[in-house]
Amino acid sequence: MNRRNSxxxxxxxxxxxxxxxxxxxxxxxxxxxxxxxxIRGVGNNPNTAAAVVPExxxxxxxxxxxxxxxxxxxxxxxGDIIAGSTVDTFSEVAGKVTRLYTAAGRRVRKDDPxxxxxxxxxxxxxxxxxxxxxxSGTIVTLSAQVGMTVSQAVPLARIAAGSALEIxxxxxxxxxxxxALRQPCEITLDAWPGEVFRGSITEISPVVDPASRTMEVRVxxxxxxxxxxxxxxxxxxxxxxxxxxxxxxxxxxxxxxFGEDYVFVVETDPGNSKGYIARRKVVKxxxxxxxxxxxxxxxAADDEIIVRGQTLLEDGTRINVIERVAPLSVN
Numbered sequence: 219m220n221r222r223n224s225x226x227x228x229x230x231x232x233x234x235x236x237x238x239x240x241x242x243x244x245x246x247x248x249x250x251x252x253x254x255x256x257i258r259g260v261g262n263n264p265n266t267a268a269a270v271v272p273e274x275x276x277x278x279x280x281x282x283x284x285x286x287x288x289x290x291x292x293x294x295x296x297g298d299i300i301a302g303s304t305v306d307t308f309s310e311v312a313g314k315v316t317r318l319y320t321a322a323g324r325r326v327r328k329d330d331p332x333x334x335x336x337x338x339x340x341x342x343x344x345x346x347x348x349x350x351x352x353x354s355g356t357i358v359t360l361s362a363q364v365g366m367t368v369s370q371a372v373p374l375a376r377i378a379a380g381s382a383l384e385i386x387x388x389x390x391x392x393x394x395x396x397x398a399l400r401q402p403c404e405i406t407l408d409a410w411p412g413e414v415f416r417g418s419i420t421e422i423s424p425v426v427d428p429a430s431r432t433m434e435v436r437v438x439x440x441x442x443x444x445x446x447x448x449x450x451x452x453x454x455x456x457x458x459x460x461x462x463x464x465x466x467x468x469x470x471x472x473x474x475x476f477g478e479d480y481v482f483v484v485e486t487d488p489g490n491s492k493g494y495i496a497r498r499k500v501v502k503x504x505x506x507x508x509x510x511x512x513x514x515x516x517x518a519a520d521d522e523i524i525v526r527g528q529t530l531l532e533d534g535t536r537i538n539v540i541e542r543v544a545p546l547s548v549n
Contacts, residue, residue, distance in 0.1 A: 274535075274536055275535075275536070276536045276537065276538050277496075277527055277530060277531060277535060277536070277537050277538070278527055278537070278538050278540045279496070279524045279527035279528065279531075279537045279538070279539060279540065280524070280525055280526035280539075280540055280541045280542070280543055281484055281522050281523060281524050281525060281539055281542050282467075282468065282471075282522070282523060282525050282542065282543040282544070282545050282546075283520055283521070283523070283542075283545040284465055284466070284467045284513065284517055284518070284520065284521045284522075284523055284545075285465070285466060285467075285519055285520075285545045285546050285547075285548055286463060286464065286465050286466075286519035286548070287462075287463075287464070287466060287546070287547070287549060288460070288461070288462045288463075288464075288549050289460075289461050289464055289466055289505065289507055289510060289512050290457050290459070290460045290461075290507065291457070291458050291459035291460070291505055291507055292404075292455040292456060292458060292507070293389070293393055293396060293397075293455070293456045293458055294453070294454070294455055295387045295388075295389065295453075295454050295456065296387075296451065296452065296453045296454060297385045297386050297387045297388070297451075297452060297454065298385070298386065298449060298450070298451055298452070299383050299384070299385055299439060299446055299447070299448055299449065299450045299451075299452055300383070300384050300385070300386055300448055300449075301356075301358050301376075301378030301379075301382070301383060301384070301448045302378070302379075302382030302383055302384045302438065303379040304358065304376050304377065304378050304379070305353050305355075305376070305377050305379065306373035306375070306376050306377075307332055307349060307350075307351060307352060307373060307374050307375040307376070308349075308370060308371070308372070308373055308374065309333070309335045309347065309349045309368055309369075309370060309372075309374055310347060310349075310370065311335055311337040311344075311347045311370070312335075312367075312368065312369040312370055313335045313336045313337035313338065313344075313346075313347070313367065313368070314335065314336050314338075314365065314366070314367050315333055315334070315335055315336075315362050315363060315364055315365065315366050315367075315374075316334050316335070316336045316346055316364065317333065317334035317346075317364065318332075318333050318334075318360070318362060318363075318364060319331040319332055319333060319334070320332055320357055320360070320375075322357050322358065322359060322360045323356065323357060323358075324356070324357050325354075325355070325356050325357075326351045326354065326355065326356075326357060326377065327351065327354045328352065328353055328354045329350045329351060330350065330351045331348050331349070331350055331351075332349045332350060332351055332357075332360075332362075332374060332375050333349045333362045333374050333375070334346045334347070334348055334349070335347050335349060335368060349362075349374055349375075351375075351377060352377070353377055353379050354379070355377040355378050355379040356377065357375055357376070357377055358376050358377070358378045358448050359376040360374070360376075361373060361374060361375065362374035362375060378448065382438065383438070383439040383446055383448060384420070384436050384437060384438055384439065385417070385436070385437045385439060385452050385454060386434065386435075386436055387434070387435045387436070387437060387454060387456075388427075388430065388432040388433070388434055388435070389432060389433050389435050390431065390432055391426055391431045391432065391433070394426070394433055396458040397419065397422060397433075397435060397456065397458075398419070398422075399419055399420070399421075399422060400418050400419060400420075401418060401419045401456055401457060401458065402417075402418050402457045403416070403417040403418055403419065403437050403454050403455060403456050403457065404416065404454070404455040404457070405417055405437075405439060405454050405455075406452070406453045407446070407450055407451070407453070408451070410445065415439060415440055415441070415446065416439075416440045417437045417438050417439045417440060417454075418437065418438060419435055419436070419437055419456065420436055420437065420438045421436035422434075422435055422436075423435070435456075437454060437456075439452075459505070461504075461505070461512065464504070464512050464513075464514075465512070465513045465514075465517055465518065465519055466510050466511060466513065466546055467481065467510075467511055467513055467517070467523055467525075467546070468509060468510065468525050468546065469506055469509045469510065469511040470509070470525055471511075471524065471525045471528065472501070472503060472511060473528060478500055479500065479501055479502065480498055480499055480500045480501060480516075481498075481499055481501055481516075481517065481523050482496040482497065482498055482499070482523065482524040482528045482531050483497050483499055483517075483521050483522060483523050483524070484496065484497075484522040484523070484524065484537070484539065485497045487536060493536060494536070494537050494538070494539060495534050495535060495536055495537060496524060496528070496531045496532075496533070496534070496535045496537050497533060497534070498532070498533040499516050499517060500516055501513050501514075501515060501516030501517050502514045502515035502516055510546060524537070525543060
């Protein structure tokens with residue numbers, strides 16, 4: 219008689235199923251143990267144990283070299299170029315301009331004729347008056363035109379003495395403390411792209427305009443070759459602070475975490491002479507100008523620093539230098 223258990227399955231079938239499950243369970247445990255042994259390096263084949271240990275990650279980075287050189291802090295302003303010293307020319311009589319003796323841009327000497335003004339009126343005839351140049355120089359503006367009527371209060375011409383040029387600037391009140399006489403200036407113009415002209419502060423207004431809250435400053439301009447002209451628009455950098463022989467790096471290389479400033483420098487991997495690691499260096503940062511950062515302590519010139527890919531690094535992380543970026547200019 220074929221005996222059955224409570225589930226209705228014959229006892230022989232139950233024994234077969236139990237044996238089959240035990241075989242599967244034993245086989246699974248053996249596979250798990252073999253995998254653990256391989257990870258721990260204690261498998262049956264010790265020659266392959268090291269091959270299954272995962273290697274440390276290598277991070278791709280870009281680097282550059284810290285340089286020792288010059289850094290300048292500046293105040294950026296803009297203004298029009300004007301003649302350094304100008305004198306307006308007026309007629310001594312009111313009347314009609316009947317003749318011009320010169321033109322804008324021409325050189326004149328003192329007492330040279332500029333224009334002729336006829337003060338005659340209907341029923342009255344007078345001898346025309348000749349307007350003469352009060353100084354020697356260049357005619358920068360000539361407002362007089364033949365046929366126009368002028369008075370003694372209307373300037374007929376403006377004469378610039380010599381070839382000196384100036385730029386009139388207006389400095390906001392909050393920057394006044396940074397301005398001083400003879401501060402050097404760098405001047406650029408759209409008319410001469412890529413060229414930098416030099417100048418310095420020659421005059422500072424003793425008062426502040428209460429309406430605009432600005433102070434007038436005048437900057438002389440060196441004009442080699444007479445290439446600059448009155449009326450041109452100029453961009454001016456007033457150099458307010460200058461440091462030489464300092465270590466500087468791109469500002470993007472600096473990392474600030476937990477109240478510390480540091481950078482990562484490149485060093486040879488002690489375990490692989492052909493590889494590199496990132497070494498963390500705490501630094502003291504100085505002034506920051508146009509993306510260039512002064513480093514006062516913690517870094518030396520010619521140190522190779524990481525400028526891209528450094529945010530995920532830790533001290534001693536293995537790295538692969540993908541690109542070495544050209545260092546900053548020394549000046």
